[in-house]
Amino acid sequence: LLGHQSALNPHGPAAREIADLAWLLFAGGSVIFVFVIATVAMALYGPPRLRAWLGGTRVIVAGGIAFPIVVLTALLLRAFVPEGFAQAAQPAVQVEVVAEQWWWRVHYVDAAGDQDFATANEIRIPVGATVEIALRSADVIHSFWVPSLAGKIDMFPGRVNTLRLSADRPGVFRGQCAEYCGGPHARMALLVIALPEESFEAWRAQQRTPAVAPATGERMRGQALFAARGCGVCHAIRGTAANGVRGPDLTHVGGRLSLGAGTLANGAGPLALWVAAGQQLKPGNLMPSYDFLPDDDRRALAAYLEGLQ
Ligand SMILES: [Cu+2]
Numbered sequence: 666l667l668g669h670q671s672a673l674n675p676h677g678p679a680a681r682e683i684a685d686l687a688w689l690l691f692a693g694g695s696v697i698f699v700f701v702i703a704t705v706a707m708a709l710y711g712p713p714r715l716r717a718w719l720g721g722t723r724v725i726v727a728g729g730i731a732f733p734i735v736v737l738t739a740l741l742l743r744a745f746v747p748e749g750f751a752q753a754a755q756p757a758v759q760v761e762v763v764a765e766q767w768w769w770r771v772h773y774v775d776a777a778g779d780q781d782f783a784t785a786n787e788i789r790i791p792v793g794a795t796v797e798i799a800l801r802s803a804d805v806i807h808s809f810w811v812p813s814l815a816g817k818i819d820m821f822p823g824r825v826n827t828l829r830l831s832a833d834r835p836g837v838f839r840g841q842c843a844e845y846c847g848g849p850h851a852r853m854a855l856l857v858i859a860l861p862e863e864s865f866e867a868w869r870a871q872q873r874t875p876a877v878a879p880a881t882g883e884r885m886r887g888q889a890l891f892a893a894r895g896c897g898v899c900h901a902i903r904g905t906a907a908n909g910v911r912g913p914d915l916t917h918v919g920g921r922l923s924l925g926a927g928t929l930a931n932g933a934g935p936l937a938l939w940v941a942a943g944q945q946l947k948p949g950n951l952m953p954s955y956d957f958l959p960d961d962d963r964r965a966l967a968a969y970l971e972g973l974q
Pocket residue numbers: 807808842843844845846847850851853
């Protein structure tokens with residue numbers, strides 16, 4: 666799936682601080698490396714007077730003790746410089762993310778601090794706004810890392826960590842669970858999608874609404890199958906009887922970019938494929954494959970879900 670995913674390709678202030686520090690360390694390390702190699706070469710092959718000088722106590726004390734102390738102390742002090750961005754004023758958008766084996770449950774929080782609406786595996790944010798993300802885990806330790814936007818932070822059961830990030834241009838930024846959490850951990854990606862302010866507001870308003878009613882015959886059949894096959898035991902579709910909480914909220918699943926936490930790009934075909942062969946695509950995930958359903962039924966289910974924009 667597309668999207669920027671590189672700590673050296675930052676698109677926000679939190680990531681830029683890290684990239685700058687990385688380049689500083691890399692450049693400084695390179696200079697010192699070249700210097701050390703040159704000194705070793707001199708000590709081995711240089712003229713006798715230079716070799717004698719290099720072997721003297723003064724050079725060893727200066728280069729071997731004083732220099733590292735000065736450089737490491739300077740780096741330590743640099744690390745204490747507060748990150749301007751993280752201390753900025755009130756966040757404009759607040760999101761809660763719960764890592765679960767092996768996907769991301771996402772809740773938007775409203776101005777009153779209450780849960781606003783739920784989605785999964787993607788976080789949409791307005792460009793330029795400070796976004797505060799409360800990170801939790803429902804089971805084992807996971808780690809939240811969207812390298813182009815912010816640093817990596819672990820998610821522990823029974824504890825809330827917060828992370829602030831901001832994107833300075835519209836785009837799709839890929840993230841990945843960065844702490845091995847068992848089974849299909851490698852298929853636990855997420856997307857942060859930065860939108861212009863108006864598009865974000867429109868998206869948020871639309872996410873708050875219940876699911877649209879199916880309009881075509883096939884989609885209506887899909888909705889009936891969704892109920893008949895018990896999908897609602899694990900999935901909620903707001904505005905219908907489906908209110909399960911084990912799996913992702915599917916109220917607006919048709920509008921998401923990916924399925925199965927970045928396993929497939931979304932669409933009618935991939936939806937049918939996911940229902941049929943989720944266990945082949947993402948082995949060990951907690952949804953059974955419905956490979957026993959007739960093709961027709963899977964297509965109807967997919968058509969229904971695709972319509973949930
Ligand atoms: Cu993981």
